[in-house]
Amino acid sequence: MNLTQLIELYRGPLVGLIASWGAPWGDAKEIAQDSFAEAYLKRESCRGDWEQPEVFGVWLRGVARNRHRNWARSRKRRRNHITSVEPTVLESVAAPPETKPSPELEQLRAAIEQLPTRQRQVILMHYLEETSVKEVAILLEISAKTVEGRLYQARRALRRMLDGKVSSTQIGRMLLCL
Structure with a gap:
């Protein structure tokens, strides 16, 4: 496989995984890009046949974990x-105020942060990065059935945290809007 194919296969799940470790989305994307470059350049150090997606996925996850730690x-x-900066300098470079997200999205984000790490990882990887269950399973080194189970448990927990007012389908739609 060439680098482009590997990026297409793993970009979404890797960014979601790094974000689940606590990096903001923008930083998670940068860490993922750096991880791809490093993993590909050092692919000969990989144990096993790096051209196998399962082997490269595990190798890539390790590289990303180290990159995240350094970050x-x-x-x-x-x-x-x-550092000290004059207030006038800050005002001149300040970003325009962002539109405030809806209260429902804020409540969902807070609920996601309360999920156990394993459930939060699969939710972020699957919904926010629109990654298939199979790709999530490869990166996390678990079975696809385990990923499906964690997604089910996470959606159920989110529904409980949101006072049962929202169905699992609505939660899935809301997750895609984050």
């Missing part, structure tokens, strides 16, 4: 480094 460490160091 988290540097982010922590940057937070500890305080």
Whole structure:
């Protein structure tokens, strides 16, 4: 497989996985891009036949995990480094205010954050990155049935957290809007 094929196969699930580890979406996309580049350039170090999607997926996940750890460490160091900027400079470069998301979406986001890690991972990978169950299973090294079970449990938990006012189908639609 060439790099383009591997990116097409794993981009969505990898970004979702990195986001489930705590990286914001923009950073998760960058970490994923860097992970693809590093994994592909160092593919000869991969144990097994890297051209097999299952083998490369596991290799890619390990590279992404290391990239995410490095990103988290540097982010922590940057937070500890305080700089002083004049208020007029801040006003000149300030981004325009974003439109406020609906209360239902805010409530759903908060509910997703309360899910157990395993359920949050599959929800983010499957719905937000629109990744197939099979691709999620390969990256997480679990069976497709396990992914389906976690998705079911996560949707059920979200429905309970949202006071049962929303059906599983509505939750799925709302997840696609995040």
